[in-house]
Amino acid sequence: MSQAIDEGFILDVLRNYTPYKVAFKLVHDGQDYDSEKVDKSRALKSLMQWVRLHPYNISQKVAIIVEHYRANIAHLLDGNAKAMVVTGSRKEAVRYQKALQAYISEKGYQLKALVAFSGKVTDPEVLREGEATEKSKELNPGLGGREIADAFNGPEYQVLIVANKFQVGFDQPLLCAMYVDKKLSGVLAVQTLSRLNRTYPGKDNVSILDFVNDPEDILEAFKPYYRGATLLETTDPNIIHRIADKLDESRLYTPEDIDKAAEATLRRDNNALSGAVSGPRQRFLDARNAALDSGDTEELERLEMFRSDLAAYVKAYDFLSQIIDYSGGDNDAEMEKRAIFYRTLHEVVRKEAEFVGVDLSGVVMTHYRLEEQEAESIDLDRSQTTPLTPLTELGGGQLRDSVDATWAEIIEHVNAMYEGSSLEGDTAAQLRTLDAVLQVIGRNTDLGKKAKRNKAPDFYGAAEMLRGAFLKAAVEAQVDQSTATEVYFQQRNADRLVHFLEAIGLQEWLIKLQENTQ
Numbered sequence: 313m314s315q316a317i318d319e320g321f322i323l324d325v326l327r328n329y330t331p332y333k334v335a336f337k338l339v340h341d342g343q344d345y346d347s348e349k350v351d352k353s354r355a356l357k358s359l360m361q362w363v364r365l366h367p368y369n370i371s372q373k374v375a376i377i378v379e380h381y382r383a384n385i386a387h388l389l390d391g392n393a394k395a396m397v398v399t400g401s402r403k404e405a406v407r408y409q410k411a412l413q414a415y416i417s418e419k420g421y422q423l424k425a426l427v428a429f430s431g432k433v434t435d436p437e438v439l440r441e442g443e444a445t446e447k448s449k450e451l452n453p454g455l456g457g458r459e460i461a462d463a464f465n466g467p468e469y470q471v472l473i474v475a476n477k478f479q480v481g482f483d484q485p486l487l488c489a490m491y492v493d494k495k496l497s498g499v500l501a502v503q504t505l506s507r508l509n510r511t512y513p514g515k516d517n518v519s520i521l522d523f524v525n526d527p528e529d530i531l532e533a534f535k536p537y538y539r540g541a542t543l544l545e546t547t548d549p550n551i552i553h554r555i556a557d558k559l560d561e562s563r564l565y566t567p568e569d570i571d572k573a574a575e576a577t578l579r580r581d582n583n584a585l586s587g588a589v590s591g592p593r594q595r596f597l598d599a600r601n602a603a604l605d606s607g608d609t610e611e612l613e614r615l616e617m618f619r620s621d622l623a624a625y626v627k628a629y630d631f632l633s634q635i636i637d638y639s640g641g642d643n644d645a646e647m648e649k650r651a652i653f654y655r656t657l658h659e660v661v662r663k664e665a666e667f668v669g670v671d672l673s674g675v676v677m678t679h680y681r682l683e684e685q686e687a688e689s690i691d692l693d694r695s696q697t698t699p700l701t702p703l704t705e706l707g708g709g710q711l712r713d714s715v716d717a718t719w720a721e722i723i724e725h726v727n728a729m730y731e732g733s734s735l736e737g738d739t740a741a742q743l744r745t746l747d748a749v750l751q752v753i754g755r756n757t758d759l760g761k762k763a764k765r766n767k768a769p770d771f772y773g774a775a776e777m778l779r780g781a782f783l784k785a786a787v788e789a790q791v792d793q794s795t796a797t798e799v800y801f802q803q804r805n806a807d808r809l810v811h812f813l814e815a816i817g818l819q820e821w822l823i824k825l826q827e828n829t830q
Contacts, residue, residue: 322506322509322510322511323508323511323515323516323518324509325508325518326505326530326531327517327518328519329527329530330519330522330684332376332521332523332685334523361401364400365403365407370407370411373491373493374411374412374415376521377397377412377521378416378419380489380519381470381471381489382421385489386423386470388488388514388515389486389488389512389514390514392467392486393470393487393515394469394470394471394487394488395470395488395490395491396471396472396473396474396478396487396491397471397493398491398492398493398494398504399473399474400475400494400524402431402433402475402476403433404493405428405429405475406427406429406439406444406451407435408427409425409473410438412425412473413425424469425469425472426452426460426464427446427451427452427473428446428460428473428475428477428478429446429474429475429476429477430446430476430477431445446460461478465484479503479504480500480503480504482507484507485511486515487507488518488519489508489519490504490505490520491523492504492505492520493523495524495525496524496525498533499533502534505530508520552628552632555628556625556650558621559618559621559654562618564592564595564596564618565595569588569589569591570646570653572584572587572588573585573649573653573656574648574649574652577652588656589653589656589660592661593661596618597661599611603615619658619661622658623658625650625651626651626654629648629650633648633651749782749786750785752785752788753781753782753785753822754821754822759822760825761826763818763819763822764822764823764826768819772810772814775810778809778813779809779810
């Protein structure tokens with residue numbers, strides 16, 4: 313890569329790299345805020361997906377993308393420069409396209425975008441008919457029967473939004489900018505960002521805006537390929553057999569199912585291929601529904617592991633089949649038939665495997681800030697050559713132990729991970745004020761004793777005592793009384809303040825603090 317850049321065959325895509333930091337805060341207003349126990353890992357994953365799909369999150373990024381493109385990219389290459397938006401899922405890609413269409417229409421800009429993804433997306437929240445493919449007139453109204461790549465190659469479209477498509481092998485020399493909203497690592501990071509490295513007359517620099525990844529992680533991904541790659545050890549050719557044995561243990565399919573899929577593929581009979589995987593898909597779906605009904609989280613995890621192992625087998629086969637002929641003997645032919653079957657089955661069970669299992673109806677985003685970090689040139693010359701890690705083990709995952717946590721703990725964990733620079737706005741200021749004041753109140757042992765000795769009506773009935781303790785804590789916390797706490801110091805709000813303290817469960821919180829310090 314280094315030599316190709318030096319000799320001008322490709323461009324250095326990391327010369328103009330700008331990371332963004334997303335900061336947000338969530339609260340959960342469900343009735344069981346402190347008592348509802350949920351699976352922590354699954355809840356965190358669900359929360360992060362909820363945030364990624366949140367309309368405000370996407371709309372803010374769309375505004376940055378469009379305005380950056382218009383100000384910095386659109387005029388390049390005599391006005392022919394194009395950009396790619398890389399999203400983390402098909403649903404995200406759809407929502408990006410809808411948000412971008414709305415923003416362009418609102419601003420009256422002369423800018424058009426295409427969205428590309430495989431299969432069908434179901435999203436009744438934003439799609440008029442509830443579901444759509446990339447050929448849908450709602451998403452790509454001007455295609456006119458053309459392929460996405462062909463349409464994007466012309467002058468009509470400037471932006472291409474993708475989800476696991478066109479990230480590898482897509483050759484479009486007019487690409488001058490990439491906007492990344494997907495976690496990238498390893499060879500996928502290199503392949504994705506390298507869509508920008510194609511040369512073109514007048515194209516001497518490219519731009520990357522990254523909403524997700526850390527520059528150091530991107531540097532680590534590029535290191536092995538910059539000065540020449542070496543293998544750390546050799547690839548294990550038996551990995552594919554181990555994954556197959558593990559998949560067989562599921563008993564969700566039979567050898568006859570595998571044979572039928574292979575035969576249908578040879579005949580190019582798509583209907584027969586769908587029929588070959590319909591039985592295994594139904595068994596998978598029945599097992600999933602039974603596990604959901606009974607609350608069997610271990611079985612749900614086992615099914616998710618099965619789906620993951622299908623993908624692992626296909627990945628291993630695609631890699632190893634480049635150096636090993638799997639079409640020869642009976643055993644090799646079996647491996648190739650399995651690859652056909654597993655690839656098709658993985659596609660049809662992928663949607664069924666989205667085990668959220670967590671009620672997010674009570675989650676609210678109270679704060680959001682998207683902050684540009686300092687633009688930089690990721691200097692590959694300062695990196696040391698890092699050996700490539702070969703394919704030695706896939707599909708070796710084990711069922712994890714479920715760790716339960718309250719929603720309060722989970723929300724706190726998410727907010728702690730994504731605390732950024734100061735979150736502006738009146739709501740943010742008030743919540744920061746409340747947090748500072750409660751920290752002081754929590755150290756008020758006298759108030760804690762009163763909380764423990766009295767019943768709730770008596771404790772909250774002492775309005776003047778509570779208001780006095782709160783205002784004293786506000787002063788001790790050195791909170792600016794002229795802004796966020798002004799409302800608390802007004803006599804007419806005395807009762808409102810007490811009701812507020814009752815609503816947030818001040819007495820119960822103080823009692824817990826007392827018990828924890830004894």
